[in-house]
Amino acid sequence: MTTRDTTAATIDRREFVKKLIDQCPDALIVTGLGSPTYDVFAAGDRDKNFYLWGAMGGAALIGLGLAIAQPEKQVVVVTGDGEQLMGIGGLATISAQKPANLTIVVLDNGHFGETGMQLSHTSHGTSLAAVARACGIANAYEVHDIKDIATVVEGVHKRAGVNFAQVFIKAIDLPRALPSRDGVHVKNRFRQALGFAPF
Numbered sequence: 533m534t535t536r537d538t539t540a541a542t543i544d545r546r547e548f549v550k551k552l553i554d555q556c557p558d559a560l561i562v563t564g565l566g567s568p569t570y571d572v573f574a575a576g577d578r579d580k581n582f583y584l585w586g587a588m589g590g591a592a593l594i595g596l597g598l599a600i601a602q603p604e605k606q607v608v609v610v611t612g613d614g615e616q617l618m619g620i621g622g623l624a625t626i627s628a629q630k631p632a633n634l635t636i637v638v639l640d641n642g643h644f645g646e647t648g649m650q651l652s653h654t655s656h657g658t659s660l661a662a663v664a665r666a667c668g669i670a671n672a673y674e675v676h677d678i679k680d681i682a683t684v685v686e687g688v689h690k691r692a693g694v695n696f697a698q699v700f701i702k703a704i705d706l707p708r709a710l711p712s713r714d715g716v717h718v719k720n721r722f723r724q725a726l727g728f729a730p731f
Contacts, residue, residue, distance in 0.1 A: 536655045538642035538703045543678050545639050545701040549610060550575040551678070552637065555685045556606060559635075560598060560726075564591035564611025567706070568639055572610055574709035579725040583711045583718050589619030592626060592636050599631035602726065606688050607633055613640040613654045613698075620663060626694055627668035635688045635695040636664075641703040654698075661698040672696035 549571040553561065562582045563569040568591075569583050582598075584591050595609035616638045626634065642655035654660060664672035671687060675697050687695030712718055720730030 536642055536657075538655055541641070541676075541700040541702050543675070543699060543701045545571050545641070545704075546574055546706060548639070548678055548681060548699060548701065551681050552608070552610075552684060553578075555681070556608060556688045559606040559608045559688060560602065560722075562591055562595045562598060562607070562609045564609070564615035566612060566615070568610045568612050568615070569711065570706070570709045571639070573711040577711060579721045581711070582722045585713055585715060585718075588615055589622070591615055592619055593622040595634055595636065596622070596626050596629060596631060599634040600629065603631070603633060605633060606691065607631075607635070608688060609634070609636045611636070611638055613638055613642065613652050613660065616660055617653050617658070620660075623664050623667040623669060623696075627664075630693065632693055633691045635684065636697070637684060638696075638698045639701050640698050641701050659698070661696065664696040664698075669694045669696050673698070675699040 553575045560580050561572055563572045563584055565584060565588050572581055584594065591609050591611040595607050599607040638660055640654050640660065642652055661672045661674050671693055675684065684697045723730055
């Protein structure tokens with residue numbers, strides 16, 4: 533079995549996420565479990581961030597529901613390779629629904645970072661971008677250099693169909709930046725940002 537050399541990745545996850553959010557300030561952001569949540573929070577807490585603390589594998593599908601419910605908004609899912617691998621079937625549903633305003637950013641370090649940095653399937657040959665394309669998401673691609681964040685940002689702003697970016701990041705352990713774990717607070721704050729009353 534061939535494994536990917538994860539030490540070859542050059543993109544710093546926190547730098548990438550901060551640049552993405554800075555260049556898409558109006559986007560509604562859904563985070564996957566673990567490190568993507570810490571990365572988004574470290575870039576600056578905002579009421580348009582929906583931090584997902586449970587339902588591993590559900591980030592992209594929550595983003596789909598949000599994109600359908602808020603078609604005039606830019607919706608960005610920031611998740612990891614392990615989380616997206618668990619929710620891989622959701623890519624077919626996303627393709628079938630064809631939201632124009634959904635971007636899925638998979639921060640791929642080739643490891644299961646939350647359980648001990650074991651090699652994930654993407655280190656063993658699975659290409660999430662290729663899987664997304666096979667599911668019918670035409671605009672699915674890999675990002676190997678931080679300068680190519682421009683392609684991701686363009687997809688967010690263009691809103692011309694599902695935008696899927698598999699971003700190869702350094703496999704490094706960073707300090708955790710923890711947002712509120714109060715699910716009711718996160719939900720109500722997000723609802724209020726969209727103009728809805730809390731409940």
